[in-house]
Amino acid sequence: MDIEVLILAQLIKGSKHGYEIKKNIIFVMGNDKIVNNNSLYPKLKLFEKRGWVIKKTEMQERRPKRYVYSITAEGEERFHICLNEFSLETIRIDNEWSIRLAYYELLDLEARRRLLDYRETYMKEKLEHLQQLSLVIGNGEDLDYSEELYFYTRNMVLREIELIHELSHKLDSLDKD
Template sequence: MDIELLILAQLMQGPKHGYEIKKNIIFVMNNKKIISNNSLYPKLKQFEERDMVSKTTEEQEGRPNRLVYAITDMGRQVFYDSIHHFTPEVIEVDDEWSIRLAFYNLLNDETRRRLLEYRMRSVQEKKERLAKLSLSVDDSEYLMYSPELYFYTQNMLDIESELIIQLLDRLDKPSGSD
């Protein structure tokens, strides 16, 4: 996953200092390993060099000053371009799918349809692999895949399929008809 999109997404919500960006990304992605200071600050420096963010110093009484980053028009454009441009392989990655879904309201209908169709293909491929794998579930006491994990995965794929179908149906309905 490209951490750039997550950083820009945080700054789209307003100016933030580095620790706040990091803390929010960890919270949103529910993954403490997704970002570190060693990945965050070099990216912010790159963004600043590319005019995607601006940096100001915030004075704090009795504490060291801290740097606050704000997204620029260039950064906003990169963010919008990033959420709109993806390949089927990118959308197979759960985190990439989740990020696009988080900003679904910012996508145009054509991009929404492409996103949903790519993900549905990915879900169908996962279901097909799971079906092949299910043939081995009862074959041995030394399973690579437990029945519990099989049923859990099957249920999650079914739920995701239903969501995609609902979102595609909404795209197919003319505006104002409910």
């Protein structure tokens, strides 16, 4: 997973202290395993070294000082590069798809089209696999896969394909304008 995109995306929206960055990433991704202090602070230190972020000390009354991070122009450029660079293999990973979808409006139009094409390709492959699996279910052979999970997964894949088509139609409308 590309934690760089997640961290820099938080700073695109304004300066934040580390805990706020972490809390917002967990909220956006819906997963508290995505980022922790051992992954966040070394990245922020690296970003500072590379000139992507600036760290300022903020004094607090009766509390320890804290550091507030702001993104630089170089950091914004890096964010857009990270967000727009991906491959079919990357987009097969649900978290990578979710990251791009979370910041979909910040993708350039070409990257949006590529994202949707790649994910649709993957979802169609997944649907084909499920259809092959349904033959096994239909034969009543021993399964390590319940019928309920099959239908749940199939419905999720079909819904995601619908979403991809909806977003593609919106892109087509933008192309016509």
